[in-house]
Amino acid sequence: MILGLVEHDGGVLPEPSLQMLTLGRRLAERLGEPLAALVIGPDAGPGVDGLAAYGVSVVHHAVDDRLDRFAPGAWAACVADLMGRTGPSAILAAGTDRGNEVMAHVGARTGLPVAANCTEAEPGEPGDPYLVTRLRWGGSLLEDARLHGDVKLLTVAPHAVRAEEGPAAGEWSVGEFSPKLQDADFRVQVARQEARPAGKVSLPEARVVVGGGRGVGSPEGFGPLEELAELLGGVVGCSRVVTSLGWRPHTDQVGQTGVRIAPDVYIACGISGAIQHMVGAKGAKRILVVNTDAQAPILAHADYAIIGDVQQVVPALVSAIKETKSR
Amino acid sequence: CVKRVPVTGGRITLTDDEQDIDTRYLGFTVSPHEECAVEEAVRLVEAHGGSTTVLTLGPAAAEEQLRDAMAMGANRAVLIEADGPEWDGGATARAIARVIADHRDAGEAYDLLLFGNESADAGGYQVGIRVAHLLDLPCVTGVKHLEIQDGTAVVRREGPGGFEIYEVPLPVVIAVKEGINLPRYPSIPGRLRAKKAAVERLFMEAPRPALEKVRMRLPQGRDKQVEILGDGATGIERAVEVLGHIGVMQS
Ligand SMILES: Cc1cc2nc3c(=O)[nH]c(=O)nc-3n(C[C@H](O)[C@H](O)[C@H](O)COP(=O)(O)OP(=O)(O)OC[C@H]3O[C@@H](n4cnc5c(N)ncnc54)[C@H](O)[C@@H]3O)c2cc1C
Ligand SMILES: Nc1ncnc2c1ncn2[C@@H]1O[C@H](COP(=O)(O)O)[C@@H](O)[C@H]1O
Numbered sequence: 135m136i137l138g139l140v141e142h143d144g145g146v147l148p149e150p151s152l153q154m155l156t157l158g159r160r161l162a163e164r165l166g167e168p169l170a171a172l173v174i175g176p177d178a179g180p181g182v183d184g185l186a187a188y189g190v191s192v193v194h195h196a197v198d199d200r201l202d203r204f205a206p207g208a209w210a211a212c213v214a215d216l217m218g219r220t221g222p223s224a225i226l227a228a229g230t231d232r233g234n235e236v237m238a239h240v241g242a243r244t245g246l247p248v249a250a251n252c253t254e255a256e257p258g259e260p261g262d263p264y265l266v267t268r269l270r271w272g273g274s275l276l277e278d279a280r281l282h283g284d285v286k287l288l289t290v291a292p293h294a295v296r297a298e299e300g301p302a303a304g305e306w307s308v309g310e311f312s313p314k315l316q317d318a319d320f321r322v323q324v325a326r327q328e329a330r331p332a333g334k335v336s337l338p339e340a341r342v343v344v345g346g347g348r349g350v351g352s353p354e355g356f357g358p359l360e361e362l363a364e365l366l367g368g369v370v371g372c373s374r375v376v377t378s379l380g381w382r383p384h385t386d387q388v389g390q391t392g393v394r395i396a397p398d399v400y401i402a403c404g405i406s407g408a409i410q411h412m413v414g415a416k417g418a419k420r421i422l423v424v425n426t427d428a429q430a431p432i433l434a435h436a437d438y439a440i441i442g443d444v445q446q447v448v449p450a451l452v453s454a455i456k457e458t459k460s461r
Numbered sequence: 462c463v464k465r466v467p468v469t470g471g472r473i474t475l476t477d478d479e480q481d482i483d484t485r486y487l488g489f490t491v492s493p494h495e496e497c498a499v500e501e502a503v504r505l506v507e508a509h510g511g512s513t514t515v516l517t518l519g520p521a522a523a524e525e526q527l528r529d530a531m532a533m534g535a536n537r538a539v540l541i542e543a544d545g546p547e548w549d550g551g552a553t554a555r556a557i558a559r560v561i562a563d564h565r566d567a568g569e570a571y572d573l574l575l576f577g578n579e580s581a582d583a584g585g586y587q588v589g590i591r592v593a594h595l596l597d598l599p600c601v602t603g604v605k606h607l608e609i610q611d612g613t614a615v616v617r618r619e620g621p622g623g624f625e626i627y628e629v630p631l632p633v634v635i636a637v638k639e640g641i642n643l644p645r646y647p648s649i650p651g652r653l654r655a656k657k658a659a660v661e662r663l664f665m666e667a668p669r670p671a672l673e674k675v676r677m678r679l680p681q682g683r684d685k686q687v688e689i690l691g692d693g694a695t696g697i698e699r700a701v702e703v704l705g706h707i708g709v710m711q712s
Contacts, residue, residue, distance in 0.1 A: 143621055204620065207599075232621065234579075235602050238550075238587035242594035247551055247671035250579075250586045263673070270584055275473055275482075276680055280673040289586075321599040321629065328617075328624040342709050366709045374493065377643075384640030390581070391493045391639040399707050407471055420707055422700065423687075431471025433687050438703055442693035454697045458710065 136162040137222035138190070139213060140171045141232055145180030150228035152188060152297035154290040157255065158226045159189040159300050165257055167223060168303065170194060174212050175201040182308055191303030194220070195310045204232075205323035208315055210239030215313040217244070217285060224257075224264070224286035233289050246283040253294035255281075264288070272390035273416065274409040293417075335369050337386070342368025343397045343418070345388055346376060347411075349404015349425065349444050353381040358448040359403060365455050371395060373405050389414035404444045407432025424448065462516050462557060462574070462588070463495040463530060465523040466581045479676040480546070482582075491526050493639040494577030500644040501607060501637060502575050503534035509609060511572070512536040514564070518543050518556055524660050531655035532647035538660045547583065549672040554591030556665050561596060573614070576636040578603055585672075593634035601627050602636040 138158045140151045155171065162169040170192040171185050182193050196212040213225060213236065225240065227233035229251040241248035249266045253276070256265040263280040269291050270277050281288060337343065344363040346356055356370060363370050371388040372381070388395055390410040396417030403424040405411060412435050415421065423432050423439040424447045433439055440447050467487040474483040490496075502513040515530040517523045518541040527538035541556050548556070561571065574596075576589030586602075593600035606617035614629050618638075647655070690696035690703065704710050 141621070148621070204625065206602075230621075231603050231619070234586035235590070238585075238590040238602075239594070241551070241587060242554075242591040245551070247549060248585070248587055249672055251584060265675070270582055270677070271469070271473070272584060273680070274469075276678045278675040278678065280675060282671045282673065322601055322627055324620070324625045325628045326626050327620070327622060328626065330623050366704065368709070377640075380643060384643075387640075399704065399709055409469055409471065409473060422703065428689075434471075434682075435685065436687045437685060438688050438690050438700070440690050440693070440696035440700060442696065446693055447696070450694055450697050451700055454701045455704070455710065458701050458705075 135167050135220060135222045136165070136169050137216065137220070137225045138169065138171045139209075139225065139227040139233065139236065140173050140181075140185065141228060141230065142173055142178050142181045144177060147181045147184050148228070148230075149297060150230050150233070150290070150292040153292065153295045154226050154228045154233075155185070155188040155190065156298050156300070157252075157290050157295045158224075161224060161226075161255060161257055162189070165223065165260075168192065170220065170222070172196065172213065172216055174209055175204075186302050186306050187299040188297075189300040189303055191305055191307070193308040195308060196313045197310045198312060198315055200315065200320060203324040205320050206232075206235050206239055207322055208319040209236045210243055211315050211319040212313040213240045214243050215315075216311070219311070222285060224255075224288070227289045229289040229291045237287055237289050241287050244285070244287075246285060246287050247281060249279060249281045249286075249288040251291040251294075252288045253291050255286075255288060269294075271409065272413045274390070274413045335367075337369055337371055337388070337393045337395055340369045340395065341398045342366040343371045343388070343395050343400050344368060345371040345373065345400060345402045345405055345415075346382075346444070347373040347403065347405030348375040348379075350376070350381075351404070351445065355445065356382065358445075358452055361452050362401065362448055362455070365452065365459070368397065373408075373411050402432060402436075403448060405432055406430050407435055462576050462592075463491040463499065463526055464517060464577075464580045464582070465489050465491065465519045465526045473679060475677055475679070479678070480674065481677070489522070489525060491529070492577045492579070492581035494579065494637060496644045497639050497641050498575040498577055498637050499530045499533050499535060500642045502573070504642065505573065505609065506534070514539060514569075514571070516557060516560060517541065518548065518553055518665075520544050527660055528655045528658070529647070531658050532651045533645060534651065538658065540660055540662050542662055542664050543667060545667050546670075547674065548667065549670045550583070550585040550587040551591060551671055552668045554588045554595060555668075557588065558592045558595035560663065561592070570632070572631045573609075574598070574632070574634045576634065578636045578638045589634050589636040596634075598632055598634050599629050600634040600636070601629060604635050604637045605641050607635060607637070607641065
């Protein structure tokens with residue numbers, strides 16, 4: 135049996151979990167084993183029916199009053215408990231913050247290795263290690279690795295596999311179980327939640343991102359970039375140099391240790407194109423560069439470029455767009 | 462806990478055996494998350510008293526990253542020397558936990574163990590969590606805000622449905638993300654002090670990896686041909702056209 139830990143967002147099945155199940159189903163087919171899913175907590179119910187379309191034949195629903203607020207250790211205890219009850223050959227989770235966290239706890243509890251953010255997994259003969267491909271450097275580099283362990287533990291990198299429905303499993307069942315949980319599993323549990331500030335378009339969802347790097351020159355230099363973003367219904371992002379200099383808050387940072395964006399167009403101004411920055415902009419459909427240096431590495435990632443000074447080009451672009459719009 | 466990694470620029474070059482990044486022409490650093498972990502530790506000590514130890518497992522040259530951390534204000538540095546192939550997350554955690562337990566047994570128990578959320582290169586998302594289990598301590602990852610109130614760590618992180626707040630009594634393992642603070646630039650006296658400070662060294666035998674690197678590869682890039690729209694002002698007109706084609710001029 136291949137077991138997938140499915141996250142659920144108020145009844146909606148998040149895309150990374152469906153991508154994980156798609157990879158899980160492929161493994162299950164290869165091995166001739168069934169695909170099972172684990173959902174945890176009282177609000178898991180509504181989304182469960184959607185799992186059949188992804189080839190899941192059994193859903194295990196962990197139920198306990200204490201699971202009303204997220205607790206990573208308790209989620210891992212649910213996984214470990216179910217592992218003992220059903221003997222899966224592999225356990226998968228999505229390579230999200232939550233998925234990676236829970237699987238690391240499972241690995242720590244069981245002493246098994248965990249391969250985080252896999253893009254592929256090849257099972258080989260029974261008992262063999264899996265051959266996995268996983269992301270390093272936030273996705274700038276790939277690693278082929280042998281994953282050992284009696285039970286293979288891995289997470290699936292978001293957006294590495296396309297979520298595809300598959301042949302529904304013949305039989306379909308949903309069963310609740312009471313996992314064995316100890317007080318220690320709840321040492322870390324959400325005490326309370328705060329809503330994210332509403333309003334502005336968020337960077338990951340923006341259709342237009344205007345990014346600024348060291349070449350913007352100063353915090354005030356971002357004024358014209360703000361204006362350009364505003365005109366195009368977008369938001370401003372930046373490089374790490376800019377956040378390190380204190381010109382912009384870290385929430386604006388695009389890249390490996392910042393935010394990942396996926397706009398229709400990324401307008402990158404005065405940014406050199408370090409791999410750690412570009413990996414955050416991989417999802418951009420088009421890249422338009424403004425840079426004084428025609429040899430800057432970012433040009434290798436760009437669709438369009440204006441070779442010039444940000445301080446002249448961006449205000450000129452703003453005026454030209456205003457003019458075009460007013461026609 | 463910090464890990465030495467190369468500063469790769471615009472592109473990565475691999476060694477011929479595909480086992481590593483070719484670092485012959487590169488400098489070295491630690492993950493931004495780990496830099497923030499060091500800064501957070503130093504600030505807490507400035508505010509509450511105590512001392513900061515920085516620890517790494519890596520090649521002898523990783524002494525450089527320990528000295529960088531001492532230049533920021535860390536008091537004590539420990540290098541677990543592990544030459545040869547990279548250790549996997551499980552082995553790394555066992556080695557780190559052993560050193561921390563030894564310090565505890567020697568009367569030097571830590572209230573707070575700070576990690577990066579994930580290492581820059583391996584990105585295993587697990588060493589901190591594994592160390593916590595080995596030492597039977599609670600662990601919170603992804604932390605973007607940390608306060609110590611009456612012996613309790615009050616921390617905040619982003620969750621799927623908003624910000625999550627946790628309250629966990631010390632001692633605790635915390636894995637932080639960049640953005641929790643803005644790390645300082647080390648002062649000149651700080652650098653001088655760090656240059657002369659002692660680094661404790663330990664050697665540990667490399668265990669058999671359970672997650673075993675076979676080779677590294679560069680992801681297939683999109684083959685792109687950049688269109689130069691113009692030099693300075695000459696490119697503006699075409700740029701407006703292009704934005705129109707992309708369909709972002711309507712808003
Ligand atoms: C583990 C790790 C994680 C990292 N994570 C991130 C991350 O999440 N995000 C990130 O951005 N970086 C990250 N970095 C840092 C990254 O490696 C680079 O240092 C950084 O992205 C460079 O920022 P920059 O392009 O603004 O500056 P620079 O590299 O200094 O480039 C400035 C560019 O501006 C151009 N320029 C200068 N003046 C002008 C002008 N007047 N008009 C137009 N162009 C001009 C120059 O030609 C140059 O191309 C990380 C590094 C490491 C090691
Ligand atoms: N070799 C190492 N030496 C010291 N700390 C490490 C090492 N590897 C990982 N860590 C710590 O564990 C965190 C998570 O690493 P990882 O599980 O590899 O993503 C890192 O950010 C570091 O704080």
